[in-house]
Amino acid sequence: MAGVSVDCYVRLERGRSASVSVSVLEAVARALQLNDTERNHLFALAKPTRRRPRATATQRARPGLLRALQNVADIPALLLGHRLDVLATNRLARAFYLDFDALPADERNMARYIFLNDAARDLYVDWPGTAREIVGMLHLYASHHPHDPRLARLVGDLSVSDRDFRRWWADHDVYQARHGSKRYHHPLVGDLTLGFEAFTPMGDHDQTLGLYTVEPGSPSENALRLLASWTADNAHISPGEAAKHAH
Known part of the structure; x- marks a missing residue:
């Protein structure tokens, strides 16, 4: 053929x-x-x-992108870098992903969160589908940066810790996030359906700006507003601690 x-x-x-x-x-x-x-x-x-050069330098969010994230107040927003490292988040994203900022800096990675954090399995209604997409994104990155030692360490850690990751990594599927929607069950505000849009900032081709979207007037919009209000009123309490009390 x-x-x-x-x-x-x-x-x-x-x-x-x-x-x-x-x-x-x-x-x-x-x-x-x-x-x-x-x-x-x-x-x-x-x-x-x-192929691109080895990705060994530490990535940072440029000041303009940081300001843009903080100016987005009504929806969760985050900036991802090499290997799905989380470079920056806005306040609502920190409330949505429970106590993500409490993790050590080298563990703030979406792949580690999805596979190693029990809260992620409860947050995503279709956790297997999301987890497979994460594996596909890592495989796509690996084809462009095949000699990245941090990627090798990340894949090794996840392979040792999670049998689903080992199985799906062996499939060699690839995935690139562009847009779509997902269903969630948040421990503080219940069920939500959020869309997402992924953008590549000009000049930072290995970074992805992710913005969540919500249907106006929907129960999901009301849930996000409730989460934002709770975050503003209880800034001294971490969302994770609040979730424990909610249960």
């Missing part, structure tokens, strides 16, 4: 074809009916000379 020999395809599949042409990769992508995310993943894996 791709118009290449079996021997050529096997060499490509096993990573032994360093000089593969763009036309061959395009033909393979069409034959496999890859979507845009999977196609980009294929090209990153098959063209090592075009």
